[in-house]
Amino acid sequence: xxxxxxxxxxxxxxxxxxxxxxxxxxxxxxxxxxxxxxxxxxxxxxxxxxxxxxxxxxxxxxxxxxxxxxxxxxxxxxxxxxxxxxxxxxxxxxxxxxxxxxxxxxxxxxxxxxxxxxxxxxxxxxxxxxxxxxxxxxxxxxxxxxxxxxxxxxxxxxxxxxxxxxxxxxxxxxxxxxxxxxxxxxxxxxxxxxxxxxxxxxxxxxx
Numbered sequence: 001x002x003x004x005x006x007x008x009x010x011x012x013x014x015x016x017x018x019x020x021x022x023x024x025x026x027x028x029x030x031x032x033x034x035x036x037x038x039x040x041x042x043x044x045x046x047x048x049x050x051x052x053x054x055x056x057x058x059x060x061x062x063x064x065x066x067x068x069x070x071x072x073x074x075x076x077x078x079x080x081x082x083x084x085x086x087x088x089x090x091x092x093x094x095x096x097x098x099x100x101x102x103x104x105x106x107x108x109x110x111x112x113x114x115x116x117x118x119x120x121x122x123x124x125x126x127x128x129x130x131x132x133x134x135x136x137x138x139x140x141x142x143x144x145x146x147x148x149x150x151x152x153x154x155x156x157x158x159x160x161x162x163x164x165x166x167x168x169x170x171x172x173x174x175x176x177x178x179x180x181x182x183x184x185x186x187x188x189x190x191x192x193x194x195x196x197x198x199x200x201x202x203x204x205x206x207x
Contacts, residue, residue, distance in 0.1 A: 062199035064183035066112030067121050070161050074177070074203040077101040081167070086143035095140060102126065102168045102205060103144070104179055107161025116155040120191050121183045123151065126168045127200065129176030136166040177203045 060071040081101055083092035095101075106123045110116050126134040144167060151164035170177070178200040184191040 058202040059200070060202055060204075062181055062201050063111065064121075064181065064197040064199055065186050066110055066116060067155065067183045068109045068111050068161075069121075069123075069181040069199070069201060070107040070109065071201050071203065072105040072107050072161070072163060073103075074105070074179075074205045075103045076205050076207055077103055077167075081141065081144050083143070087147065088143045092143045095144075097169050099169055099171050102170050102177070102203075103165065104168065104203065105163050105165045106179065106181060106201065107163050108155060108181075109161040110155035110157050110159065113157055115157070117191070118154050119152050119184075121152060121155070121181070123164050123166060124180040124182055126170055126203070127178050127180060128171070128174035130174070132171065132174060134168045134170045134174075136168055141167050177205060179203055 062069045077100070079097050079100055081095040083089060083094050086092040104123065104126070108121050124136070128134075145165055146163075149165055150162045151166065153162050153164075155162060180198055180200055182196045182198050184193070185195040185197055186192075
């Protein structure tokens with residue numbers, strides 16, 4: 001009788017399958033690692049975070065208590081207030097400066113429910129970007145101001161803004177001009193005689 005070779009035993013077959021699965025798992029793991037590395041290398045680096053500085057917006061209106069202040073006009077009159085442009089052109093002489101004159105008009109409106117009496121509100125100094133203060137001219141300029149000039153006038157509720165006009169002598173180098181507006185503090189139903197609220201309004205100066 002012929003003799004046949006013994007077939008591989010079951011334990012030997014199982015060992016070969018295990019080795020094959022282990023090799024296959026290693027190949028798959030290496031492939032995953034290579035794919036991950038390639039994908040990461042292909043990704044764009046994140047953009048650096050840049051802190052954008054906040055630029056303050058110009059303010060052409062301010063409200064103090066019940067009074068709303070509104071920028072109306074600012075004119076650069078140059079180095080001379082011309083008599084021909086005054087209220088008395090026949091005899092008024094020019095008023096000259098080594099710097100420049102700026103004529104400012106600010107409106108004041110009562111947003112409350114009752115009248116706001118006289119002398120409660122006003123416009124005061126011009127302030128430039130360097131903190132320089134320029135006070136309103138008080139003398140020899142009446143001819144270039146409206147008559148009547150309604151600065152600090154009584155304000156009735158929700159009437160049209162009351163225009164206040166003042167003229168300033170300002171340095172030619174000054175930039176970023178603002179004007180200070182003020183109102184007496186309201187305590188109950190009365191206004192304080194010595195305490196003020198203040199704010200700044202930006203000016204657009206035209207020729």
